[in-house]
Amino acid sequence: xxYKYSKPDKSRNVKLAVAAVFILGALWFFFISxxxxxxxxxxxxxxxxxxxxxYLRGLDALKTELKTEIASCTGxxxxxxxxxxxxxxxxxxxxxxxxSINTTFTNSLExxxxxxxxxxxxxxxxxxxLKAQLDKKTGEFDLLVNNTAKSNCCKAKIDxxxxxxxxxxxxxxxxxxxxxxxLNCTV
Numbered sequence: 001x002x003y004k005y006s007k008p009d010k011s012r013n014v015k016l017a018v019a020a021v022f023i024l025g026a027l028w029f030f031f032i033s034x035x036x037x038x039x040x041x042x043x044x045x046x047x048x049x050x051x052x053x054x055y056l057r058g059l060d061a062l063k064t065e066l067k068t069e070i071a072s073c074t075g076x077x078x079x080x081x082x083x084x085x086x087x088x089x090x091x092x093x094x095x096x097x098x099x100s101i102n103t104t105f106t107n108s109l110e111x112x113x114x115x116x117x118x119x120x121x122x123x124x125x126x127x128x129x130l131k132a133q134l135d136k137k138t139g140e141f142d143l144l145v146n147n148t149a150k151s152n153c154c155k156a157k158i159d160x161x162x163x164x165x166x167x168x169x170x171x172x173x174x175x176x177x178x179x180x181x182x183l184n185c186t187v
Contacts, residue, residue, distance in 0.1 A: 145168055145173055149166035149173050149175070150183075150185060152166075153175035153183050153185075154185035156175050157175075157183070157185060162177045163176070163177055165177070165178065165180035166180050166181055167179070167180030
């Protein structure tokens with residue numbers, strides 16, 4: 001039986017290449033990178049004529065200082081948070097107070113407008129009633145003056161035929177020869 005030659009599987013090669021890259025990356029991350037960092041620190045300490053112990057003590061001092069700063073910032077943050085909460089509470093109370101004042105104002109304004117409308121209606125009715133009473137009294141007054149003028153001036157005209165007018169002066173009916181309302185002595 002003859003041997004059949006088959007082409008290599010490309011997807012298998014790609015998988016192997018990806019696995020190799022992943023393994024190399026993990027080796028770099030876990031072994032080589034920390035080693036290089038350590039060498040860099042050792043090189044820096046040596047350049048400054050410090051031992052690794054001196055360098056670690058300095059690092060511990062920096063850690064302590066950093067913790068103190070973090071604690072201080074945490075305290076300030078708590079204080080500012082409390083101030084913010086207090087301001088938010090005040091803002092909420094102010095909003096409630098504003099809403100209450102607006103509601104009171106709106107209710108008062110509506111009440112005033114209602115009262116104003118009622119007073120305008122009452123005033124209008126009173127004015128109409130007074131005008132009607134005035135018209136009635138004016139008519140009665142004119143009739144009284146006319147009847148009084150006929151009674152007084154028509155009698156006076158018998159004695160003085162030049163009397164042709166009458167007028168009201170100082171709350172009295174006065175007969176006149178020259179001006180005023182025309183006198184009508186017919187029955």
